Amino acid sequence: MALIRTSSPHLHKASSTSDVMRLVVMATLPGLAAMTFFFGWGTLINVVWACLLAVGFEATIIKIRKRPLGFYLKDYSAVVTALLLGLALPPFVPWWVTLVGVFVAIVVAKHLYGGLGQNPFNPAMVAYALLLVSFPVQMTSWTAPFVLNGEGDSWNILGFVDTFKLIFGSLDSAIVDTYTGATPLDAMRHRGGLTTEEVWSSVPVLADGIGAWHAVSAAYFMGGVFLIYRKVFTIHTPAAMLITLAVTSTLFYLVDPYNYADPFFHLTAGATMLGAFFIATDPVTSATSNKGKVVFGIGIGLLIYIIRGWGGYPDAVAFAVLLMNLAAPFIDQYTQPRSYGHAKAKRGLKGEV
Amino acid sequence: MSTQFSFHGGVHPPENKRQSTGGPIQIAPIPEQLSVPLSQHIGAPSDVVVAVGDRVLKGQVIAEAVGRISVNVHAPSSGVVEAIEARPVPHSSGMTAPSIVIRTDGEDEWVEHSGLEDFRAIPKQELIDFIRHHGISGMGGAGFPTDVKLHLGDDHIVNTLILNAMECEPYITADDMLLREHAEQVVKGIEVIAHLLQPHHVMIGIEDNKPQAIRALELATEQSKLNLDIVVVPTVYPSGGEKQLIKLLTGVEVPSGHIPADVGIVCQNVGTASAIYDAVYNGIPLISRIVTLTGDALGHPHNMRALIGTPLQTLLQSAQLREKDLYRLVIGGPMMGFTVDSQSIPLIKTTNCVIAATYNEMPPAPPANPCIRCGMCEQVCPAELLPQQLHWFAKGKEFEKAKHHNLFDCIECGACSYVCPSNIPLVQYYRFAKAEIRNEEAEQRKADHARQRFEARQARLEQEKLEKELRRKQRAEEAAKAQAVKKDKAVQNSEKAESSGEPDLKSLKTASAVARTKLKKAQKALQLAEDKGVGDIDKLRQTVTELEAKERAAQEAYDQAQSAPAEQPVVDIQQLKTNAAVARTKLKQAEKALAKAKESGEGDLEALRAKLAEQKAKTEAAQAAYDQAESGGAPQADVNAVNLDELKASMETALGKVDKAQKALDAAVASGSPAVEKMKAGVEKLQGKYKEAKAEYENAQSAPASAPVMSAETLAELKADMEAIQGKVEKAQKALDAAVSSGSPAVEKMKAGVEKLQGKYKEAKAEYENAQSAPASAPVVSAETLAELKSDMEAMQGKVEKAQKALDAATASGSPAADKMKAGVEKLQGKYNELKQAFLEAGGQLPAAQPDAAPVDPKTLKQTVSIVRTKLKKAQAALDGAADDVELQTEVQRLTQAHEVAKKALDTYESEQNDKAAAEGIDLKQLKIDAAMARAAVTKAERALSKAREAEQDDLPEIEQQLLAAQLEAENLNQTLSRFTD
Amino acid sequence: MDIILIAVIALLGLALVFGLLLGFASVRFRVEGNPLVDQIDGILPQTQCGQCGYPGCRPYAEAISEGDAINKCPPGGQSTVEALADLLDVEAIPLEGGVEEEPVKKVAYIREDECIGCTKCIQACPVDAILGAAKQMHTVIESECTGCDLCVEPCPVDCIDMLPIETTLNTWKWDMPKPGVDLIVTDLRGELKQGDAA
């Protein structure tokens, strides 16, 4: 056999993009299970539906862009995007909302920017934000956790078939109302003149249902720890983000506990954990260096708290992440690591015309 | 154990070291052929000191170090030098490089060698030179000449000496095995290094995956007096990188763009230490090294001590290579090594490992996915760079940004490529970017240089134009003035003539010339009449006498008028000059006539002599008048000019001598004469003289010019010098090549000679370039002179043409005066040629349209012929392409005609030349033969001389005289010959 | 009436003030010379070949700064066009006349035994890179030659060749790695050809 002439290195570590993506998919499974357990089949159906759509869109657009289909489909990135979007959507969201969301995520937010690795914004979060802005009604009607439905602690959620019908539009939406309710963040946001304590005791989703949210957050947390352990990403972004959020909320809570929720609430409610471990760590759209990741995480943490506290929407992970995505290249320029043999790190970007 | 530090990043590729550490180091067989590249180290390639066909012994120097950063190359085994040519070398480009190929004789016969008795007893410099002469360069990777690093003690304070035994790359076990088996040698080698560098602290860095080597080292160091620490560090790639190792062992970072010595640290490989031991203790130069042969395609992976230059094939076969499994052949480790595409590539000093990998072992990299900015590359980068950013910049060719992101701090360890989940060839991109940047920088430098040269040239041309314009104006003014003066003078003269009856000089001259012509005509008629014996001879005689009287009277009047120049209001130097020249010519004519008369024993010798004497007097008078006038006008310049001329003449004589001597030398070299060296010395002496003369001349020349202006003449001279030297170099090179191919033993000396000549050429070139690029190098040969020369030349050309025409007419009409006329024409031609030469020398350029001058310039003629031929060929080629192009066809026809015409002209010219020569009573053929004979005689005399010198005979001066005479003769003949053959 | 008067006065006053401001600015911040020309000249390859239609690189740089097309420099190739486009913030256009995109760097070489010493090439060389005197063989100083080929045409005997600069071990460099998508086709076992950086 003719010898080949190639450039070193001649060895390669046996890990690939698709491995990384598969790990991420695996790590979301506990969260998915918890969501299904507490909020019904909706999330699972959403996720599957989103994945199907994502693969379909991805395949179509790759074909249109005249790229090798098999090669790009195998990287699982579309599935991961769809998965994250599916997890973030309310469980009973109509099918067409998901369709629009996946279309925006895959076609607009990802491929119109040049495909995997080129998109400046997290596709799932772009889609989520767009849906939130466009369809406020559908996007804010959350399912109540099963503990609040029916009597006692029995596992009372809407059946699979009914959920399916509900999502695909052939079930009277009146049924839905019995299964929907505000999210804890909603409750905290729209509490009128009540103090925090009063809200806690008066709103059922806080008084009794908060456990479900804690559990889901714990599941995401576990998945995140697994990914850190497998070195899919470093601890910098999630740690910075969670610590910032915790510190900020603690400060406000200590100053005025009647008006501000406690830090644990902020860490476990809404999409905080999902955002910290699965959204903010999306390498494509986050900062590069470790220092940059810390700045990025801090930014997200602060923004979440600010938007939650004073913004127009109850949860803020999507917006915070998108805003920091916007800032990521800038952060990169100012957080270059100090290279070996240099007294200090270089700043800014030279060579720009 | 000292404290350990850590560096950022690193990876843990599978080690794969076990395979090759199973057995002891084996000695590789001596192959039939060794191919030793001249450049196995960083720095200048060594210089071959053997010739093809030489027998070399093991350890003999076959190539010597050139410059500071270079080392010797030694024959790895005894044998015969089979070739010195470009052979494949271990390099990632797969290209070839000059190598010495030795056919081994299997005897492995050593050259006489010995180590140093006590290296501490000799001066350090000697020890360093000893190491340098034993060809030791770094054996770890890059191959930096070791002696350079050992020098560092002089200008750097070396605190720490670090011995690199990390061997962090997978597969490689050469250092491991070396330490296991020869730890004490390594330690002794370290002692030598430590003696040279005098560090406070010596450390050996070794990874914890080599327990046996560590143990061996510990044992060996127990016996050593050195303050030596063995630092065992965790295994991580690339801990063996120099900078990483330093960070690991000392916590110090080598600043970017600096060498470790700048922070007081020197790193050496343990292999190098062992090689130093071999050299210092045993006198064994670096002719073999330990190499790891491993990879799945080998049946018996192990370490070998193999001779430098051994083809990989030999080594692989002794390790039981399975050919069909071989997929990649990697030299070095799998992370930083490079692949080669042939098994015939030789082992060199830096080859520490050869991996014969199978497909499954090192499969081709899968296609690259897009970068997802996962940051894994950044996590592993030992230089703490941002590899993915660099990748974007390299890919987008945004090299400025890449540089800003410290691209040049990348050590190309490949860790980023290794971990990249998207399989992006990151380090390959950096290599590309680095090369591009270097290339771009070089190009930028070149462009800037070109711009400077272009601008300098433009400025020079501009200035020349300006000066020309200025001079033209000046001349116009002067002419106007002269005109005015002339008018005045004319008025005055006429007044004078009227008042004093003194005739006008010009009219007098004309009158005398008319008289002369008449006289001549009459004389001729008389002669004719006498010869034929017809006509009224007496009458004719009377007429002649009368005319003679008249002519004399006219001449006298003219002479009188002329010889009173002081009375003239304006001394017309030009006129005087012309007069002097005319007088000189006349004198020469007279001389010639006399000589002819003498030869033939005919004619009135006495009269002729008298005439000659008269002429001489006249000439002298004219010259004196001219000199006086000129010195009166511009005394200083004149003195200088005279001086200059003299100097120049002496310089030229010297140059001629040098040339002659050089030629002789060349001949001697070419013929392999043994007296070469002596002659060389002679040449050098002559050259020295020449240089002196030249310097003097140049001084003199540049002195009068107040501004530091480089005259065009000098420039031309320099150029000519340079070219002459170049020609010599080429000749010498050819001779050398011939000698080399014929295996002559004098090759070495000749080489030195060639080199010297090359050096001279370079010098001359540099000088010339300097002179040329000096922006103010406007040619000094005043345009006036140039214009003068040119007008003279043109006038002469016109004369020649006229004469030629007259001659042609005469020849055609069969006039008997044709012969004489021919001689006249020739003379005129000679003059014209002289003038032309002068003009050309002065830097003038002939007009492009030269065909008119064809009858007088055979070279131009030849050129015309070849130009037309080329054009014709071109046109024909074009015609072939477009056969039906009528225009082209006519063009071709026209060109064909032109070609024929030109050729005919050339032929005519040549035959004319022959005729001319014949007319002068010279047979051109005979002349040629004579010239050749004379040259041969010179050569003979030269040989005799050299022989005599060698034999130290007594009659040396005599022979020398003979030689000189022969040379003179040859030169004369050559000159005559060149007049006809041009 | 008062209101209108006030309005007119106010407007006039404003016009006066701003007019003065404008006048001052136009005098004070006048830009002397054209620094752009130097920048453009820095990008051009300085072969001084005249293929752009201008006598030398600087005249072309001046022409570009005055709005001439940026694609007239064949020796610079497409990369020069791109650099110029970058500098001038205009769109990069393909090289005029469909010339090869990345020209091979060449140097002139005189076949010396054919040279008749006419000095025509010496006069043609824009950077004085040719040595020689009348009736003497000429030679090109390789390191100075910009490869402009201006000397080729004047040579009456066609003894000048433009030879590509040869790659040596020192000037050899790696190619740019191929992007992933292109590699797919060639990524078959054993089909990776020489030089394919994998």
Place this chain on the structure above:
Amino acid sequence: MAADYKKITHDGLWGNNPALVQLLGLCPLLAVTGSVVNAIGLGLASTIVLIGSNLTVSAFRKFVPDSVRLPIFVMIIASFVTAIELLMKAFTYELYLILGIFIPLIVTNCAIMGRADAFACKNPIKESLLDGLMMGLGFTAVLVVLGAMREALGLGTLFSDMQLLFGPVAESWKITLVDDYPGFLFAVLPPGAFVGMGLLIALKNVIDARTEARKAEITPESGVRPERVRVTG
């Protein structure tokens, strides 16, 4: 001069369209194109101002000193805008309320200023008039298309509320595309305008590239090189 008019027309409507090519006046363009009626309203207003300003600038071009031309142009444009604003206030008050600040902001519309500076002050009145008209129509066309896109996507209707501009007659012009449309708020909000605008520009570029390719097929590149100039003697 006929070819010249043709060129001006083509430039205004397509080749050098102020919105799609010059990307001028994006602020009102993105802000008010939520529906067709808004688009037409603003487009017409801008067109009228453009015609007026071009006309005036062209008429006075010989009297305007170069260094203060921009302030003078602004004055002229501002006068027209004020007039238009008053007109709209008088006749289409509701639309005036909807368009709000964007009417006075026409003053700062770069498209108008750009045309005044780039064309009108260098060309005679007739050409400038045509240029103003065509540029205005081109601008309006883009506004309308974008407005239609956003209205259809965001609200599921077309030509709703046309009575605001055209009086009661236009009340029946409304076309409902999808009954019971849930509404796609994104399209109506400014970000939707950005995306829509981007798509329109992309569409134009695609069409141009196609035309270019077809043209190139018909007339292969002549490949004329400039005459080589000898740098040296």
